[in-house]
Structure formats: C-alpha cells, structure tokens
Amino acid sequence: MKTLLNIIWLVLSGFWLFLGYMLAAVIMFVFIITIPWGIAAARIGVYALWPFGKTVVPTPTAGVGSFLGNVIWVVLAGWWIALEHLLSGIALCITIIGIPFGIANFKMIPVALMPLGKQIVDMP
Template identity: 95%
Template sequence: MKTLLNIIWLVLSGFWLFLGYMLAALIMCVLIVTIPWGIAAARIGVYALWPFGKTVVPTPNAGVGSFLGNVIWVILAGWWIALEHLISGIALCITIIGIPFGIANFKMIPVALMPLGKQIVDTP
C-alpha cells in the first residue's frame, strides 16, 4: 500500500516538491557558508519525493544552534518551500482522491519551515 501511495504522490506532487527542495539545496551549497542548510534541504527533498512509510521525529540533542539555523533557513528558503506545500495541498484537497495527499502536504509544512533538529526515520 505504501508503494502505491508513493507512486501516486510522485506523480501528483512529489516530483515538483523534490525539485523545489533540490533547487534550495543547490543554492545553499553554492553559497558555501550555508552548506548545512543545503544538506538538510536535500535530505528533506528525498523525503518529499517518497514520503509514505517514513516519519519525521525531533532530534533529542538539537539545541539553540538548530533553532538559530532554522530562523536563518526560514528567511532564506523555508517560507517559499512551505508555500509550495500549502498550494499543492490545497490543490490536492479539491478532489476526494487527492485529500490524503493534500493532508500529507500540510503535515510537511512544519518540516519545510524548520528542517534542522529533525530526523527522517522509517515507520514500522
């Protein structure tokens, strides 16, 4: 079932979300100082490509550094990626079949805004 949901997700919105995250990762890695944000964007981009069967959990030892990093991330790229999730989620919720995928988009907005201090793990 997870594979079927991931394939439908990939066609409906996953690929475009992945491209948005990879563009942010590329820009962040080119700027050298922001490479940690580029790595986080690439990690979450892969999650946005194939999200069903995975979940996001907070990192237990994340502290003030990741909070400050998240503030910088929101200013540089997080707000437009979260907006991409919001628009995609609203568009998917228009149809009955798309509602679960729209809800999945809405669940990704907090991760898009604050990627540092989070881990992506497989669900049992």
C-alpha cells in the same frame, strides 16, 4: 500499500516538491557558509519525493543552534517551500482522491519551515 501511495504521490506532487527542495539545496551549496542548510534541504527533498512509510522525529540533541539555523532557513528558503506545500495541498484537496495527499502536504509544512534538528526514520 505504501508503495502505491508513494507512486501516486510522486505523480501528483512529489516530483515538483522534490525539485523545489533540490533547487534550494543547490542555492545553499553555492555559498559555502550555507552548506548545512543545503544538506538539510536535500534530506527533506528526498523525503518529499517518497514520504509514505517514513516519519519525521525531532533529534534529541538539537539545541539552540538548530533553532537559530531554522530562523535563518525560514528567511532564506523555508517560506517559499512551505508555500509550495500549502498550494500543492490546496490543489490536491479539490478532489476526493487527492484529500489524503493534500493532508500529507499540510503535515510537511512544519518540516519545510524548520528542517534542522529533525531526523527522517522508517515507520515501524
């Protein structure tokens, strides 16, 4: 079932979200000092490409550094990726079939805003 959901997700919004995250990752990789944000953007981008069957959990050792890094991330790229999730979720909620995918988009907004200090793990 999760494979079918992932395929539908990929067609409806996953590919475009993935491209948005990869654009942010490439921009972050250009500037040497922002490479950690580029790695986080690429990691979350792969999750946005194929999200069903995975979940996001907080890293237990994340501290103040992750918080400060997330503040910088929101200013640099997090707000427009979160906006991409919001607009995609609203568009998907227009149809009955798209409502679960729209809700999944809304659930990804916190991760888009604060990717540092999070891990993506397989669901049991």
